[in-house]
Amino acid sequence: MDIKQIQELIKFVSRSGVNEVAIEQENFKITIKTNQAPTIVQASLPAPVATVAIPAAAAPLPSSVTETKSAEGTDAEVASKYITIKSPMIGTFYRSSSPDKPFFLNVGDEVSVGKVVCIIEAMKLFNEIESEVSGKVVKILVDNASPVEYDQPLFLVEPM
Known part of the structure; x- marks a missing residue:
């Protein structure tokens, strides 16, 4: 396992x-x-x-429940019209193949199926992550050289 x-x-x-x-x-x-x-x-x-x-997730205080739900509702509405590209593994997220190279994607760039969107380093192996969707990058959700978890959202893409 x-x-x-x-x-x-x-x-x-x-x-x-x-x-x-x-x-x-x-x-x-x-x-x-x-x-x-x-x-x-x-x-x-x-x-x-x-x-x-x-640890088990702590329940929010009753006074903040209303605020949290309204903020989540707005985020959910915005996120529902976008497709999320998620991390397929645990590792370190890199936006380019080396520090002196340009980023694979920036906000506003168009992405197509099979295009490399980032690299995730796991156990000294650099894995190119390819897009499974086509569209326009709306938001990059992770900072360069940051650790990422399995299934963590990396990019929001507006479908074409």
Whole structure:
């Protein structure tokens, strides 16, 4: 089981309300337990055991709920007409192939399917990320040389 699958499993368990999930394969065992308290992930391999604690999301205060919902509603309306290009992996986001080269994309540029939009460095490997959509870049959501997570939005594109 790779890290992507583990992350997806954690998300699934936290959304489903299940209290415990255990998966056992030949050389791999993972148990995810949830209570109303923090989520605990335990994984054991033939190597040493790794334990990661993931705190439960804190509920917002009642006074700020109305403000948050109205701001999210506006953002949701704006974002609904755009397509999001998301990170396919965890790593470091770069807008160009080297510091002295121009950026792959800027706001206002047109992008087509298959065009390289950025590079994500993961474990000393530089992965070119290609667009799966065509359109005009409206917003770049990540700063150059910033760490990114799996499925994190990178660009907003207005479809053509």
